Amino acid sequence: MQNQPSGHEATQLHSADPADWPVAPLWQPLVDDFFASERGQALLAFLRARLDAGAVIFPPQPLRALQLTPPGAVRVVILGQDPYHGRGQAEGLAFSVQPGVRIPPSLRNIFKELQRDLGVPPPPFPAPGGSLVKWAKGGVLLLNTTLTVEEGQAASHAGKGWEVLTDAVIRHVAEGARPVVFMLWGSHAQAKRALIPSDRGHLVLLANHPSPLSAERPPRPFIGCGHFGQARAFRERLNVEG
Numbered sequence: 001m002q003n004q005p006s007g008h009e010a011t012q013l014h015s016a017d018p019a020d021w022p023v024a025p026l027w028q029p030l031v032d033d034f035f036a037s038e039r040g041q042a043l044l045a046f047l048r049a050r051l052d053a054g055a056v057i058f059p060p061q062p063l064r065a066l067q068l069t070p071p072g073a074v075r076v077v078i079l080g081q082d083p084y085h086g087r088g089q090a091e092g093l094a095f096s097v098q099p100g101v102r103i104p105p106s107l108r109n110i111f112k113e114l115q116r117d118l119g120v121p122p123p124p125f126p127a128p129g130g131s132l133v134k135w136a137k138g139g140v141l142l143l144n145t146t147l148t149v150e151e152g153q154a155a156s157h158a159g160k161g162w163e164v165l166t167d168a169v170i171r172h173v174a175e176g177a178r179p180v181v182f183m184l185w186g187s188h189a190q191a192k193r194a195l196i197p198s199d200r201g202h203l204v205l206l207a208n209h210p211s212p213l214s215a216e217r218p219p220r221p222f223i224g225c226g227h228f229g230q231a232r233a234f235r236e237r238l239n240v241e242g
Helices: 007-011 025-036 038-052 064-068 105-118 133-137 162-174 187-195 227-241
Strands: 076-080 140-144 181-185 203-207
Touching: 025 038, 025 162, 038 162, 064 133, 064 140, 076 162, 076 187, 105 227, 133 140, 140 162, 162 187, 181 187, 181 227, 187 203, 203 227
Parallel strands: 076 140, 076 181, 181 203
Antiparallel strands: none
């Protein structure tokens, strides 16, 4: 285990040792099983090779969503695709950027829909800005399906093995006893719908991706989807019913 660098270098990955990637204790068995598997070992070998070759990889903590949101705390799941690939952006949570970083267009649309739907104003800038750490600590699992990316190369680590782990995380949440809200935005996230059983009382919400390219287009415009209000009503109903 090594100490993570501080300052500018703290924005990137420096270790391919899962011991340097803390997670909440109840996630640990699932994570350990994955990294002990052939696919998990192949992923770590790939990451080590890329780091040895001098690749700049984000984020510094790939498993941060599993650190901040323990399994028993998950109330909502929002699925992203892969981390932001600009330096200083990714902080290990889907759609979230580090405080003070310019808010990306998709996240601006998420804040726009949250304000339209529930009257919640955008967060102050620069802090927390586009950081969704508060959401993660409040039970929103902000999970990308691929958990690392190389600088300037979107989806560069897709298909290298992370999906096996993140699919297992989705299944674990979906097969739990507690009904959860799944917000599946865009075709990539909606492809994971098959992992969510239909007999567990979950609320599965579908819309286009919040990207400006699709947020206001058919068939399911993100702007106006009302997902945040539906999720709140669902959670309130569960609390009343006990």
